[in-house]
Structure formats: structure tokens, C-alpha cells
Amino acid sequence: MIPKTLFDKIWDSHVVQSIEGGPDVLYIDQQYIHEVTSPQAFAGLKARGIPVMRPAQTLATADHNIPTKDQDQPIKDALSRNQVDKLDENTREFGITYYGLNHPLNGIVHVIGPEQGFTLPGMTIVCGDSHTSTHGAFGSVAFGIGTSEVEMVLATQCILQPKPKKMRITVNGKLQKGVTSKDIILYIISQISTGGATGYFVEYAGPAIETLSMESRMTICNMSIEMGARGGLIAPDEITFEYLKLIPNVVNKPDFASQQEKWNLLKSDTGAGFDRELTFDAGKIRPMITYGTNPGMGIAIDDSIPALDDISEDRTASFLKSLDYMGFIPGMRMLGHPVDYVFLGSCTNGRIEDLRAFTKFVKGRKKANNVTALIVPGSKKVEQQAIKEGLATILKKAGFELRQPGCSSCLAMNEDKVPPGKYAVSTSNRNFEGRQGPGARTLLASPLTAAAAAITGKITDPRDLLNE
């Protein structure tokens, strides 16, 4: 038998038809939808007069366009309220399960899918959201799609898709103290650039990946899109199975044992061919922070922003435009630079593990007066757990307030905006111009680096405070 990659195994077993000279018709096991990218898809179904083919294989939530305060009140902004109402209406009409605002299982789409056991190894998963790659942490082929494609999947449970090339990124060695999976992925993106994996599906492997928890793996897969990759995935293993065993929806299924046997086969065969292979050493990775306006513009926190001499001529204009927006100059050091906002949350770092790490760091310390902090759990479940474990109380003592779940300041569709010109250390995934509000300046980092900035009010190496 020809050795196959994990990606090939999953993709190939889901091909319903190969169109000659064209894309594959790929069967989708699970779709997630949310309020922002679905209304036009439902409108399309209505215009065609057709139903949703498999409503049980789509799960809906409201997350992008909702407030993170007073969620029991009607949404103030009329357009946002209308969009959320539309999803309620559409899911009722088409028979789709909807975890809307105030539902006990509501949350960010990429947090609740895994949490509630909808995401499983070996699946094909899509959502009208580029961070769908998150679900790849379970050994599934998961990728973001546009609204026309959401409509395709609603209508036919299939999508027309060209098969991407395959890349394997192996991370050897062991992480230093104070360095997290967020730093691994920010480091990789800084090495290969924001478009460096365009056209590829990435498998992450190696000892530094295999030892990570499921939530840390999700952080890595989540940001695959930030280097242009179609998606990212990690072979399921004992850590995956242990995580799944704690989810009632999964473990209570009568065929759980036989499923697990199948999942054990989900790994790349020895000798399987990748179109590109990259290797990194985890031991060399330091806490990372971004200085520019795409996630590839990142450096170790104690390094300097590249000097103009380090930038190739064709990139100079974009580089300078980016630094001008950020209010930075080439070659400057970032440590000690004042910070105005700190955001902990998003589908990248809004899980319980992230809240625990942040809380442990700020415990017994006080938030700096110049910092406005937004601590936003990724789901109702995470919120409840944070309260139950006492994290909310510790946070409160340190001067932080726990918000209600949602995408919040990651894309700032709601009121959680960073004002123009202000600096935000953010655990989210994008530092694009205006991403956190018009004129906002985003510095992407790990929950630990965010916690360090929240305490000192400036860009701080979290390792300095861990050793105190």
C-alpha cells in the first residue's frame, strides 16, 4: 500500500466525486454556523425553495456580533439585534439546533464545538469562519469557507473544493518555562510569513506538539490560517482520547469503543509524502509578540523590531506603512512600551486553560491603573467553570472583571473596541489595521504575556515575573 498522510486519509475517504480537471465534491460531516456569515446562505436556500439537506449535521451559535455584558437584555444595536434574530428565525425554520444568546451551551463557535463533542477525529468540518482550523487539533480536516459555500453545505452536505497541497511542521525539543503553544504558533508564522503556507494543509507533529494539552493544540491549529494555510491538524492520540472521554455526548455513544479503534489509525504513515516539510526547535522559542499589522510580523519579546536594512526592498513600503500605523520605528525595542488595553479571550485563547494560566499569573498582584482589561470566556461553560473554580474571585481581587462569552474584542463587532491609537496586548489571532476598532494597535501574544502587561502596564517578558 502507498503510504498516506493523515490529511489524505481523511480527505480521500470523504470524496463523493472527483470532477475531471476540477475540484473534488467533498462530503462534510459537521458544519458550524454563526450569525454573521449565514443569513445570505439561508436567503439563498429560500430563493431556490430548497430545504437544509441534513439539519442534524449543522450546529448554530451567536458569537461574533453580541455584547459581552448584560446578555439578558435586548441587544442595543439594531443591526446586530436583527442579525442575531435572523439566525434564530432561520434555525427554527430549517430545523437546526441553535445555542443562542443565554442558552447554557452558548459560546464561540470554535470553543463550543469541541467542548460539546461535536468535533471528533476523522471528520470533515466547515464553518463560515477562517478559524475553523481550530478543530484540526482533534485530527479532523476542518477549514473556513465563504457564505456561498455555507449555502452549498446546507443544501447538499457537500462542498466543491480543490485538494490543497500538504505540509508537515515538526516541532522538536521542549518548551522553556513561560513559553506557551501561542508562542510556538506565533514563532512559526514569524518564520514563514503570513502567506507562507497558502495553498497547503498543515500537519503539526513532533515531541513539542505531542506533549501539549488539547486546548494548547487548538491554539496552534486555530492560527494555521494566519500563515495562509487552508487548515492545520494534529494526529489524535491518548491525550485526545482522554479529553474526549470527559465529554458526555461522546463517551455515552454506544459505539464509542469501536470509534476509538478507528481513531487509532488516524496518523500519517511512515514514508508518506508531504509537498513541504519544516522543522523547528521548541527550546529556542521565547515568548513572542507582534509589532506590525499582520500575524507574521512577530518577534521574541526581548528582541528589537527589524531595522530597515533587514527588510527587502519590495517589502519596504508595506513594512513602513505598518510601523507608521503602529506608531513604532524600525529597530526599536518593545520591552517597556506602555500598554493601554489587555484582551484575554477569543477562539485562540478563550478556553479554561487560558483563564487558569492568566489567573494564576495575576493572583496576589494588581492590575496596572493605566490598563483597561477585557477578560472574556470563550463559552458559557468556560464562564461557569471559571466561577466554580474561584478564578472569577481571584481576578476580581486583582482588579479584573469577567465578561460574558463571545468573540468580543477579537474583531470588535460589538462595543468591546480599543480606541484609536491605543495599544492592546491581545491573546486573539489578528493584528490587522483596525481589527480591534478603527485606529486600534494590536500586539498579539500569549495569555502569560497578556497577564504580565496587565500587571505592569507595559510590554513585559512574563518570564521576569514568573521568577519573582
Place this chain on the structure above:
Amino acid sequence: MPKAKFDILESRCVPLPLENVDTDQIIPARFLSATTRDGFGENLFRDWRYDKSGNKNKDFVLNDPIYSGQVLVAGKNFGSGSSREHAVWAIADYGFRAVISSFFADIFRNNSLNNGLLPVVVREDFLSDLLEEIRKKPETMVRIDLGRQLFTILPVGKSVSFEINPYKKECMMKGLDDIDYLLSIRNIITAYELRNNPGK
């Protein structure tokens, strides 16, 4: 459902020589609350096109009367970031029918093809030449012949061929729609389900 067909387009160009133009720049998130596909062109490149007070930013190319046309010429890795199809709707609603770059983000490219906006990939040196030509002569006309997969800078007669998936090419030229195709093979899809028992 039938869509607009794309065959041959002759037009002037609008140059945007920046790399990594992300979909948050093309259409900022705060304009994504609409529930229809219409009207996004008004806010295309909103924060580059207008200043904080809502006045037109004279330096931005869409506000420069020298440049016009249905072809947007952009730096590499155009359309990176969010999967929002609103970015494509905004570009098309503004009046563009094709975007030229040396490479596109994957989701953006798929979204473009699904909306009759043609993404044309050219080599980086050709892209530089084209941008230089437009800079020197903003009235430069180009011709995109989808049938022959040929992009030509008309005044200098310089041509380059471009790749497009044959299935997608046919869809663009005939104004066909993926969903119509998928609905036509429903029996094959249900046969797949019977064999594989998905969703279980």
C-alpha cells in the same frame, strides 16, 4: 441559479501596490451586520478611503480621479485573513470584475470564483511591470480573455497566460452555479451516505 457571465473584459486598472491586503481592510468587521449581499461597495476599503471624520482621503487610490476601471491590481497575498465573503461582495458591488495579483489567499480566491469576480494570478515580475505601466500611464487598458486564459497590457501588447481550474472556468464563462451542480448529483451524495454512514 444563473450568474453573470465572464468572457472578455477590456478596462483600465486601479492600482493598489500593497502586499498582504487583508479582508478586514477590504471590508471592516463593523460593516458586517447586514443580512443581504447588497450595498457593501459603499464601505469598500472604508478606513483607507475615508478619514476619521468621514471625509474622503485624497491619497487613497479609489479617491484619485486619475484612476478608474473594472480591474483592481494588487500586491501579493491579496485577501488574506477572514473568510468573510462580504469582501468579495464589496469589491464586486463597487464595480470591479477582476482582481490581478501574484497570489491570493485561498478562501478569498474561492469566494471570488463563486461570485463571478475573476482572480487572475500573474508572476511577480509581470505584476511589477504592470503596476509600473499603470503608474506611468494611468489610462493603460488591459484585456482579460478568459476563454484563452490570456491577460494583455494592450498599449504595449505584452501578454501573459494565467491558470484557472477548467471546471471553474466553465462556471465563470457560462454563469453556472456550484449549488445547481451539487443538487444535480444528489443521488450520488445519498449513495455516499448509505455507504459511509456519516454523522453517526
